[in-house]
Amino acid sequence: MLLLLLGCTTEEPVAAPPDVLIVILDTVRRDRISAYGHGRKTTPQLDAVSEVGLTFTRAIAPSPWTYPSHATLFSGLEPWEHGGGSGGVDKSGRLAAPAEGVPWLAEKMRSAGYATRLAYANGWLELGLDVGFEETFHGGDHEVLAWVESELIEPDDRPQLLVVNLLAAHAPYGAYPVPWLSDDVRAGQLPGWAAPLAMEHGAGINTNALVDGVRFDERVNTGQTHLDPEQIGLIGSLYDAGVTAADRGLNRVLTAWNAAGHGDGIVVITSDHGEFLGEEGLLDHSFSTRPPVIDVPLVVAWPGSIEAGRSDAPAGLAQVAPTLLRLTGIDPEAPGGLPGLGGAVEPQIAYSAETLDPSGIQHHYSQPMWRVRSRDRLLEQGGFGTRLYDAETDPGLTRDLAHVEPETVARLEALLPDAPPVEGRSIELDAQKRAQLQALGYMDGAP
Numbered sequence: 001m002l003l004l005l006l007g008c009t010t011e012e013p014v015a016a017p018p019d020v021l022i023v024i025l026d027t028v029r030r031d032r033i034s035a036y037g038h039g040r041k042t043t044p045q046l047d048a049v050s051e052v053g054l055t056f057t058r059a060i061a062p063s064p065w066t067y068p069s070h071a072t073l074f075s076g077l078e079p080w081e082h083g084g085g086s087g088g089v090d091k092s093g094r095l096a097a098p099a100e101g102v103p104w105l106a107e108k109m110r111s112a113g114y115a116t117r118l119a120y121a122n123g124w125l126e127l128g129l130d131v132g133f134e135e136t137f138h139g140g141d142h143e144v145l146a147w148v149e150s151e152l153i154e155p156d157d158r159p160q161l162l163v164v165n166l167l168a169a170h171a172p173y174g175a176y177p178v179p180w181l182s183d184d185v186r187a188g189q190l191p192g193w194a195a196p197l198a199m200e201h202g203a204g205i206n207t208n209a210l211v212d213g214v215r216f217d218e219r220v221n222t223g224q225t226h227l228d229p230e231q232i233g234l235i236g237s238l239y240d241a242g243v244t245a246a247d248r249g250l251n252r253v254l255t256a257w258n259a260a261g262h263g264d265g266i267v268v269i270t271s272d273h274g275e276f277l278g279e280e281g282l283l284d285h286s287f288s289t290r291p292p293v294i295d296v297p298l299v300v301a302w303p304g305s306i307e308a309g310r311s312d313a314p315a316g317l318a319q320v321a322p323t324l325l326r327l328t329g330i331d332p333e334a335p336g337g338l339p340g341l342g343g344a345v346e347p348q349i350a351y352s353a354e355t356l357d358p359s360g361i362q363h364h365y366s367q368p369m370w371r372v373r374s375r376d377r378l379l380e381q382g383g384f385g386t387r388l389y390d391a392e393t394d395p396g397l398t399r400d401l402a403h404v405e406p407e408t409v410a411r412l413e414a415l416l417p418d419a420p421p422v423e424g425r426s427i428e429l430d431a432q433k434r435a436q437l438q439a440l441g442y443m444d445g446a447p
């Protein structure tokens with residue numbers, strides 16, 4: 001099929017390279033998506049694409065926060081290979097941007113004649129991750145969607161790469177109109193415990209809000225506040241509403257994409273990380289590589305060229321860029337693609353630069369942590385030592401098998417990279433940028 005598309009013989013008509021759409025539903029964890037079995041119908045649009053595409057059921061993000069994960073998705077390099085985000089943001093407001101020489105997907109596609117556009121709601125992306133895009137737009141979800149719709153009306157004969165990042169599922173959790181939220185919650189009437197978390201604008205809750213001078217999520221994550229089932233229920237319901245809002249955004253993007261005549265192109269839908277919703281007594285993301293923050297959706301659809309189905313092979317976001325280079329014919333031999341789309345089925349490694357231990361959660365970014373996922377086992381390694389879990393029968397990761405299966409530990413440890421991590425380029429965040437990221441709940445501890 002690929003050979004035919006590339007027109008490798010003089011007799012065959014040369015088909016145009018396929019258009020490519022990548023939609024990142026920021027902070028959407030896999031198990032809250034109806035296509036992956038969630039009890040609420042949160043994602044009718046993603047479900048529809050999943051029906052016609054290849055749905056990866058065990059995809060993991062390479063990091064539990066936005067910056068390294070997007071750098072990986074956009075480059076095909078793992079976090080320790082591009083260096084972006086390592087060390088978080090230091091006390092003086094400096095961030096490690098990806099190192100020089102990163103092979104950006106957008107840059108390669110642009111060189112191959114693609115029109116390359118990036119529209120994003122998450123402000124981390126403008127800090128050195130927009131390389132190779134000839135047009136970029138940053139705004140809230142509504143502005144991003146309006147921009148995408150207006151851009152797609154403009155005729156352009158070139159093959160298209162469009163990347164869209166939507167933030168609706170990210171905290172603060174807006175009370176979007178969905179059947180499972182009560183009228184009271186949708187009207188902004190919250191139970192007493194949640195009243196201090198009321199959003200300034202609109203209904204919903206902000207788990208980053210200060211309660212008696214300390215952020216609510218920090219109180220939870222350091223064990224000062226224990227969530228009861230009612231609290232976990234409300235937070236989860238609001239989060240699910242955000243997932244649905246993101247899915248409605250996806251619907252708008254796809255509607256505009258198809259209307260512009262790109263419906264026969266390649267569509268990739270994924271997320272950069274998930275979110276803790278009370279599991280292990282935790283909220284938010286970025287300090288652990290446990291399943292709630294690492295397990296992400298991944299669907300690749302290309303009508304007529306990729307067979308619909310589900311793949312339970314371990315898959316990672318670093319495999320997306322080489323897959324697209326192969327499918328577009330830009331680099332038909334690009335190594336490291338997704339299983340079933342040109343890549344080998346290999347265990348995947350996820351990396352977190354933060355600590356797993358909730359008691360040490362204030363020491364953000366202090367303990368590197370590794371995670372290797374094979375088909376049925378998961379190895380975690382960090383300041384706490386080495387742990388091995390049966391990821392299939394023990395999804396909550398409660399029973400450490402490291403001493404029971406030392407040979408599996410050795411096999412998975414051998415997959416950890418032995419080269420030292422690449423150091424990123426240090427860049428300074430200005431005051432406006434820091435304030436913007438602080439509003440998203442990041443930057444705590446930085447001046």
Ligand SMILES: [Zn+2]
Pocket residue numbers: 026027065066067122272273
């Ligand atoms: Zn994110």
